[in-house]
Amino acid sequence: MRVAWKKPTKRQVQKFVLNSLIIVLGNAIAAMGAGFFIVPKDIGFVMGGTTGIGILVRNLLTQYATVSATVTDWIVEGVVWAGNIALFVVGVIFLGKKFAMGTLAGTLLYPGFLTLYNICNEAYSASSGGLSIGASLQDPFLSAVLGGALFGLGIGLVVRVGASTGGTDIPPMIFNKYFNLPVSTGLWICDGAIILLQFAAWPAVTLSEIAYGAIITVVTSLVIAKVSPIGMRRTQVKIISNHYLEIRDMILTKISRGVTLLYGQTGYLKEDCHMLLTIISHRQLVQLKSEVQKIDPEAFMTISIVSEVRGRGFHSDGVDFLMKEEPEEAAIALPKKGEGQDGED
Numbered sequence: 001m002r003v004a005w006k007k008p009t010k011r012q013v014q015k016f017v018l019n020s021l022i023i024v025l026g027n028a029i030a031a032m033g034a035g036f037f038i039v040p041k042d043i044g045f046v047m048g049g050t051t052g053i054g055i056l057v058r059n060l061l062t063q064y065a066t067v068s069a070t071v072t073d074w075i076v077e078g079v080v081w082a083g084n085i086a087l088f089v090v091g092v093i094f095l096g097k098k099f100a101m102g103t104l105a106g107t108l109l110y111p112g113f114l115t116l117y118n119i120c121n122e123a124y125s126a127s128s129g130g131l132s133i134g135a136s137l138q139d140p141f142l143s144a145v146l147g148g149a150l151f152g153l154g155i156g157l158v159v160r161v162g163a164s165t166g167g168t169d170i171p172p173m174i175f176n177k178y179f180n181l182p183v184s185t186g187l188w189i190c191d192g193a194i195i196l197l198q199f200a201a202w203p204a205v206t207l208s209e210i211a212y213g214a215i216i217t218v219v220t221s222l223v224i225a226k227v228s229p230i231g232m233r234r235t236q237v238k239i240i241s242n243h244y245l246e247i248r249d250m251i252l253t254k255i256s257r258g259v260t261l262l263y264g265q266t267g268y269l270k271e272d273c274h275m276l277l278t279i280i281s282h283r284q285l286v287q288l289k290s291e292v293q294k295i296d297p298e299a300f301m302t303i304s305i306v307s308e309v310r311g312r313g314f315h316s317d318g319v320d321f322l323m324k325e326e327p328e329e330a331a332i333a334l335p336k337k338g339e340g341q342d343g344e345d
Helices: 009-035 049-064 069-095 097-127 138-158 168-178 183-201 208-225 243-256 282-295
Strands: 234-242 261-264 272-280 300-307
Touching: 009 097, 009 138, 049 069, 049 168, 049 183, 069 097, 069 168, 097 168, 138 208, 138 261, 168 183, 183 208, 234 243, 234 282, 243 282, 272 282, 282 300
Parallel strands: none
Antiparallel strands: 234 272, 234 300, 261 272
């Protein structure tokens, strides 16, 4: 079945431009964290990903070969360029064209920004007595945390819009497709293996540097988990009350959220009851609890966090590079009042 294509709508173009800008910004921030606070030789940290492989190659050359300072200054960026492009080709073969469209930008942008920051670092080093930007902090732990946080923030922004930075993100995606291995587990395995491989450059790499690499990986993972959830986390509230109609009206008018009425039966007395289900943002929870207590102090409420919400009013779309045809607004059937979970923050 052929898919109908037509000129993209204004909304599609705006969404494409916004997501593209986020991808560029995310790669710039991730490369900043690595290029300023992790990669420079006078800091001496290690990390996962293709950047970590580049650091490993640089350390091996320093330990077992005689190379000029000019070569070692640029070896990390060269390995990242080569690794990203090679893994991109592998990803296209195993994951298809759709993967390619969402990953090409990150494959080129990240090493490009990393190269740019290396030039900036060299200029700064020349004017500051030979110290890189990260080394100027004179606190290795602060450099590790700051580098990991910036790297995680950048990656999280890219993942949030449904794109990828490429590199060592690709093997876990392939294993997920063919062996059902969770992507997060695959990433931990790849990054952990790259960090442990740094022992091959011993004693050019010390145990403390590898420990800092582990700290960077943990900080990066925590920041990505906070920034990247696709669909964004929301609060789900279920309310059982005899005053369900008043609570329903309150949610629709004061909280400005959709609400669904569920019919049930009590377990002991087997009496009919009504349950209200609504999805709200975290900041609306206090207001909702207060308003429910005013209406019915004996209302039974359960509150839980849902990791992803899709549907009218809650969007989790990724980057639509191909801009598939959308139905006309007039053809979209709107839900009746009180049905569904609509409304934006």
